[in-house]
Amino acid sequence: MKKGKVPLVISIAGVSGGGKTTIAKYLNERLLNSKTLFFDDYNFDGPNDIIEWVDNGANYDEWNLAPLIKDIVSLLAEPLDYIVLDFPFAYKHSKINNLIDFAVYIDTPLDIAMARRVIGDFKNSSNESILIEMENYVSDGRRGYLEMLKSIKPNSDIIVDGSLSVSKITDNIYQAISRR
Structure with missing residues (x-):
């Protein structure tokens, strides 16, 4: 795999519930000398209404990713071989795209992604809360996934x-990285 002074930055993108965090963790374990940054560990300034943002053209630069960028730049100075980003935007943000070397999109069917979200986010919720989330997805939220x-x-x-x-997803990504 890659050796050198500058780590290879790998972005793992996909829809909510698509497996970004899980795959980033597994890939980080598989790669030697790597660190992982997780999008959900940050509190970014961004659009208040995601569906309105999507309907207005989904300008990814409206997200202030300064804390993540700072952490990536800091890790680039470390003697690492890889930086794995759990990052949903891949190359679409102009202030981070030049820091990413390889973008992976996990193409998870929307029904599987939604089922994972409900299982993960609504474990201890009432049936009513789950139904409200499903109604929101059908009426508006699906546009964000699309x-x-x-x-x-x-x-x-x-x-x-x-x-x-x-394991198969991680193997596929690992093999693609190895061919670089």
């Missing part, structure tokens, strides 16, 4: 089938 398919998926270096097992 935006990812329209904008992020075609702007990634590789697309991996998100319905595969975690």
Whole structure:
């Protein structure tokens, strides 16, 4: 795999519930001398209403990613071989795209992604809360997922089938990185 002074920065993108965090963790374990940054560990300034943002053209630069950029730049100075980003935007943000070397899109069917979200986010919720979330998804939220398919998926270096097992997805990404 890659040796040298500057780490290879790998972005793992996909829809909410698509497996970004899980795959980033597994890939980090598989790669030697790597660190991982997780999008959900940050509190970014960004659009208040994601659906309105999507309907207005989904300008990814409206997100202030300064804390993440600072951490990436800091890790680039470390003697690492890889930096794995759990980052949904791939190359679509102008202030971070030049820091990413390889963008992966996990193409998870929307029904699987939604089921994972409900299982993960609503474990201890009432049936009513789950039904409200499902109604929101049908009426508005699905547009956010479709935006990812329209904008992020075609702007990634590789697309991996998100319905595969975690180990198979990780193997596919690892092999693609090895060919670089």
